[in-house]
Amino acid sequence: MKPLPDPSLAVREAVRNMTPYATARHECTREAEIFLDANENPFGTPGGGAWNRYPDPDASALKTAFSQLLHVGPESIIAGSGSDEIIDLLFRACCDPGREQAAVITPSYGMYDVCARIHNVGTVHLPLDRDFDLDLDRTLDQLARRPHLKLLFLCSPNNPTGNLLSADRVNALAAAFSGITVVDEAYIDFAEDPGMVASLSGQSRLFLLRTFSKAWGMAAVRVGFGIGDPRLIAILNRIKLPYNLGTPAQEAALEVLRHAGERTRMIGTIRGERNRLSTALESFPSIIRVFPSDANFLLVRTRDAGGLHAYLLSRGIVVRNRSSLPGCENCLRISVGTPAENDALLKALREQEDRK
Numbered sequence: 001m002k003p004l005p006d007p008s009l010a011v012r013e014a015v016r017n018m019t020p021y022a023t024a025r026h027e028c029t030r031e032a033e034i035f036l037d038a039n040e041n042p043f044g045t046p047g048g049g050a051w052n053r054y055p056d057p058d059a060s061a062l063k064t065a066f067s068q069l070l071h072v073g074p075e076s077i078i079a080g081s082g083s084d085e086i087i088d089l090l091f092r093a094c095c096d097p098g099r100e101q102a103a104v105i106t107p108s109y110g111m112y113d114v115c116a117r118i119h120n121v122g123t124v125h126l127p128l129d130r131d132f133d134l135d136l137d138r139t140l141d142q143l144a145r146r147p148h149l150k151l152l153f154l155c156s157p158n159n160p161t162g163n164l165l166s167a168d169r170v171n172a173l174a175a176a177f178s179g180i181t182v183v184d185e186a187y188i189d190f191a192e193d194p195g196m197v198a199s200l201s202g203q204s205r206l207f208l209l210r211t212f213s214k215a216w217g218m219a220a221v222r223v224g225f226g227i228g229d230p231r232l233i234a235i236l237n238r239i240k241l242p243y244n245l246g247t248p249a250q251e252a253a254l255e256v257l258r259h260a261g262e263r264t265r266m267i268g269t270i271r272g273e274r275n276r277l278s279t280a281l282e283s284f285p286s287i288i289r290v291f292p293s294d295a296n297f298l299l300v301r302t303r304d305a306g307g308l309h310a311y312l313l314s315r316g317i318v319v320r321n322r323s324s325l326p327g328c329e330n331c332l333r334i335s336v337g338t339p340a341e342n343d344a345l346l347k348a349l350r351e352q353e354d355r356k
């Protein structure tokens with residue numbers, strides 16, 4: 001069998017060859033009792049906390065626990081302060097500013113573009129097809145014509161459209177593209193699909209993003225992961241800020257992993273509410289279409305997104321107006337809430353119809 005391509009070839013030369021910052025914690029590998037190496041406060045934390053020591057720079061316990069859930073090795077995982085940090089790291093690792101580029105599907109999550117701009121990296125937009133799936137032939141053609149492309153951002157289930165991308169098409173792109181194909185799986189826990197993890201063993205340039213901000217209910221804590229070939233993960237670990245995840249975040253994430261059953265129950269309720277909300281929303285004359293969703297939100301095409309958005313806001317309900325995105329004209333994105341919250345939304349919509 002042919003060896004898989006080395007994904008670190010997509011990394012900027014200066015980064016591939018650099019020596020990382022060695023933290024005090026990295027330099028001391030032996031068991032020690034007295035730590036006089038990192039200029040910490042030896043007494044503890046005012047107020048009684050025990051946060052005076054620097055965190056584990058490798059988040060080892062957390063990565064090990066998460067790796068068992070995914071059935072991949074911890075050497076295939078990097079932990080970050082939210083998956084947004086991993087997106088930023090990918091740009092820093094792979095794209096020479098002002099010269100190299102990234103491709104992003106559109107419509108999708110705005111962070112890829114924003115991050116590219118911050119790094120002075122140009123973006124190529126890849127329009128999705130009418131079903132918001134990948135347009136394979138057109139995308140392959142676009143990738144082939146751009147020699148300076150280093151990153152390709154896909155998102156499945158996609159935000160804001162809510163649908164999974166076809167795994168066949170994702171795999172075909174990842175196999176053909178010489179750079180890193182990133183699949184953001186922030187919403188995969190809400191889909192009845194395991195996502196792309198199983199493809200990693202045969203696709204060394206495929207890279208996945210996962211987050212604890214959505215189904216795991218930890219948006220305030222900031223924990224996310226990148227999953228990919230250990231050669232690329234090693235480089236990302238080398239260039240990340242040494243203490244990117246604080247001890248409270250590492251501990252909270254470990255704790256939530258011990259309650260996976262509760263998460264599963266919450267997801268079950270959210271899926272049920274998603275279906276109920278979807279059916280109910282379709283019945284309103286102000287709504288033209290509710291798109292199918294594999295996520296915890298619904299993309300809804302309305303007759304007047306601006307007007308409906310403002311009306312709901314006047315009723316104390318905030319939804320996201322996505323009308324400015326290509327293919328999302330007059331669309332609102334509505335997160336699935338608790339049953340009571342969803343009832344309040346439906347009641348507000350009913351009362352608007354009654355007033356007409």
Ligand SMILES: *Cc1c(COP(=O)(O)O)cnc(C)c1O
Binds near residue numbers: 184
């Ligand atoms: C919410 C979301 C994230 C989460 O980002 P974090 O930094 O982990 O909170 C990532 N990707 C997409 C597409 C999202 O919608």
